[in-house]
Structures are given as C-alpha cells and as structure tokens.
Amino acid sequence: MRIDIVTILPQLMQSPFSDSILQRAIEKNLVEIHFHDPRDYATDKHKKVDDYQFGGGAGMVMMVEPLALLLDKLKSERNYDEIIYMTPDGVRFKQSIANQLSIRENIIIICGHYKGIDDRIRQQYVTKEISIGDFVLSGGELAASVVCDAVIRLIPGVLNDGTSALTDSFQDGLLAPPVYTRPAEYRGWKVPDILLGGNLKEIENWRHDQALQRTKERRPDLLKD
Numbered sequence: 001m002r003i004d005i006v007t008i009l010p011q012l013m014q015s016p017f018s019d020s021i022l023q024r025a026i027e028k029n030l031v032e033i034h035f036h037d038p039r040d041y042a043t044d045k046h047k048k049v050d051d052y053q054f055g056g057g058a059g060m061v062m063m064v065e066p067l068a069l070l071l072d073k074l075k076s077e078r079n080y081d082e083i084i085y086m087t088p089d090g091v092r093f094k095q096s097i098a099n100q101l102s103i104r105e106n107i108i109i110i111c112g113h114y115k116g117i118d119d120r121i122r123q124q125y126v127t128k129e130i131s132i133g134d135f136v137l138s139g140g141e142l143a144a145s146v147v148c149d150a151v152i153r154l155i156p157g158v159l160n161d162g163t164s165a166l167t168d169s170f171q172d173g174l175l176a177p178p179v180y181t182r183p184a185e186y187r188g189w190k191v192p193d194i195l196l197g198g199n200l201k202e203i204e205n206w207r208h209d210q211a212l213q214r215t216k217e218r219r220p221d222l223l224k225d
C-alpha cells in the first residue's frame with residue numbers, strides 16, 4: 001500500500017511513522033508513506049498557500065491552485081483508489097472504514113489548515129471526507145495520523161500475530177473483553193479462574209460474554225447497529 005499525505009507541516013507527521021508498528025511496516029515494505037507540501041506548488045514568490053475567504057469572515061482558506069497542481073501531478077503518476085480529505089464535517093471514522101481502506105493500493109490524504117481548503121478541491125478531487133470526531137483540531141495532520149495508524153496495522157504482515165487485529169474492539173461489533181497477564185495473583189487481586197483452566201471453548205465463551213456485557217454497559221449504541 002502507498003499513502004501520499006498532503007500537508008504544509010510534514011515535520012508534524014514524522015514521529016508516528018518513526019516508531020514501533022508503523023516504522024516496522026515501512027521497513028518491511030508493507031506500506032510506503034510520501035509527504036507532499038503544497039508550498040512546493042505555490043506559484044507566487046512568497047510561496048503563498050492560503051488567502052482570505054470570498055465574502056469576508058475570519059480565517060484563511062487553503063488556495064485551490066497549489067493543491068490542484070500537486071494532486072494533478074500525483075494523479076498523473078499512478079491511479080488512486082481514494083482521495084481523502086480530513087475534515088470535522090466528514091463521515092465519522094470507524095473500524096469498518098479502516099478495514100475498507102486497508103485493502104486499497106494507493107490513497108491520498110489531504111490535511112486541511114486554517115478554515116479548510118477551497119471547496120473546489122473537495123468538489124473536483126476528493127472522493128471521501130473523514131472526521132475523527134466532533135471536535136476541531138488545528139489541522140488535519142493528527143487526524144490523518146490516527147487514520148494511518150488504524151489502517152496500516154490491518155495490513156497482513158504488519159502485526160506479528162496475524163490474528164490479533166481480528167480480535168480488537170469493534171472488529172466483531174463489540175468492545176474487546178478484559179485481558180490479564182502474569183502474575184495470576186497480585187496483592188490478592190486474582191485473574192478469573194476460567195482463564196487459567198486451559199479449556200479453550202470455555203475461555204472463548206467467557207470472552208464473548210464479557211465483550212457483550214462491556215458493550216451493553218459502555219456502548220449500547222453498537223448493539224443497535
């Protein structure tokens with residue numbers, strides 16, 4: 001998979017890809033990440049990428065031309081399955097969207113800034129608009145990092161234990177059950193006996209019951225879906 005990230009702050013996005021699982025995914029060539037700065041496509045001598053909005057109002061808007069030139073260049077080099085714009089008014093990101101994106105070949109993610117991007121880019125290029133929640137971030141970079149993390153960990157071979165992504169919260173529409181590790185008792189706090197017994201069928205049933213109970217208590221909305 002190849003992800004092209006359009007951002008005026010590429011340095012802000014370095015660290016999620018320089019550690020742990022995402023770093024290993026890149027080293028194993030399971031994913032390629034490329035950053036592109038719209039400033040490199042600005043046509044005036046000040047490298048201007050934002051301007052006042054027509055009609056007045058506070059806040060700058062990212063200009064159409066640098067983004068259009070950048071996106072034209074990328075699209076001339078390969079076919080993209082999705083051109084995603086990170087925005088609080090997009091569809092709410094969830095596991096099923098991460099699953100869909102994880103089997104795509106090439107995607108572009110555009111990070112907005114200020115008041116957002118000129119709407120003509122959304123109309124002419126963007127195929128999917130994603131929000132990571134009902135709050136406004138200073139820019140799309142952190143949101144794009146969240147999406148990349150959720151997607152990349154699902155690519156086969158990225159996690160050491162291939163089954164572990166399948167047992168995450170949300171993968172079966174339920175929250176994950178509680179987990180424990182050694183020691184079996186600490187300060188009198190005991191691990192449930194059933195997990196120590198070795199009966200795999202009973203353990204699986206117990207986990208399912210716990211997952212269901214947690215989901216009922218914490219996220220009853222998931223059960224309606």
Ligand code: ADE
Pocket residue numbers: 086087088112130131132133134135136137138139140143
């Ligand atoms: N950009 C700013 N806020 C955002 C949000 N909540 N989700 C996605 N992109 C954003």
